[in-house]
Amino acid sequence: MLRLVNHKDATITSIFSPEQASQEFVVAEVNKWQQFSDYIFHGIWHIWIGFDHILFLLSLLLPAVLVLKMGKWDAASSFKAAAIDVLKIVTAFTLAHSITLTLAALNVLTLPTRLVESAIAASVILAALNNLFPLFQGRRWMVAFAFGLIHGFGFASVLADLGLPQSALVLALLGFNLGVEIGQLIIVAGFLPLAYLLRRHWLYQRAILQVGSGLIILIALVWFIERAFNMRLVS
Numbered sequence: 001m002l003r004l005v006n007h008k009d010a011t012i013t014s015i016f017s018p019e020q021a022s023q024e025f026v027v028a029e030v031n032k033w034q035q036f037s038d039y040i041f042h043g044i045w046h047i048w049i050g051f052d053h054i055l056f057l058l059s060l061l062l063p064a065v066l067v068l069k070m071g072k073w074d075a076a077s078s079f080k081a082a083a084i085d086v087l088k089i090v091t092a093f094t095l096a097h098s099i100t101l102t103l104a105a106l107n108v109l110t111l112p113t114r115l116v117e118s119a120i121a122a123s124v125i126l127a128a129l130n131n132l133f134p135l136f137q138g139r140r141w142m143v144a145f146a147f148g149l150i151h152g153f154g155f156a157s158v159l160a161d162l163g164l165p166q167s168a169l170v171l172a173l174l175g176f177n178l179g180v181e182i183g184q185l186i187i188v189a190g191f192l193p194l195a196y197l198l199r200r201h202w203l204y205q206r207a208i209l210q211v212g213s214g215l216i217i218l219i220a221l222v223w224f225i226e227r228a229f230n231m232r233l234v235s
Helices: 032-049 052-066 078-107 113-133 141-163 164-200 202-226
Strands: 001-005 010-015 066-069 071-074
Touching: 001 141, 032 066, 032 141, 032 164, 052 066, 052 078, 052 113, 052 141, 052 164, 052 202, 071 202, 078 141, 078 164, 113 141, 113 202, 141 164
Parallel strands: none
Antiparallel strands: 001 010, 066 071
């Protein structure tokens, strides 16, 4: 449960959970830099619980340690090449969602929530499909940028629920954005070395890449139907 505490020009946000059923707020000690750090935490937390964003990112990263040869996936020759591919994808995704997150948070540009959430689910489907039927090999960073613009609106809706303190508007926006990037980098840092070690094994090339991508498509398809047609398939 999200709780906002407003006191004069300050806004404190906190997430209650079974592990944190009670919390203390000392509004007298709230300052802009404390709010900045709070929004960094919220950005990190959101990317970690935003399974649609994670699956989209992972769908793009899974082939990063592979190369397409004669229509089949093969192991990448060097860690450097895989790391550069990942860097392009993460940078493109970051730039794109930062643009739309900022525009939406400042009410410069907004889109209907239902449309945004449906488009995010569709982006996950298309990114995973590309692993099974490669069309954008070498250009996945372009996919990351294009759909990153949509994901930025999704981040903005979360930020709207948290509330932007007017006295520290820019700092809160920067903090949340920075938190999202930190959360992403932690995921990438855990994924890339392990994927590179497994890249030559059939377990990675078939089970993780192909079966994993198929499961991601099924999950995202359920999300898309639920969001686009406003119906519940899974309780």
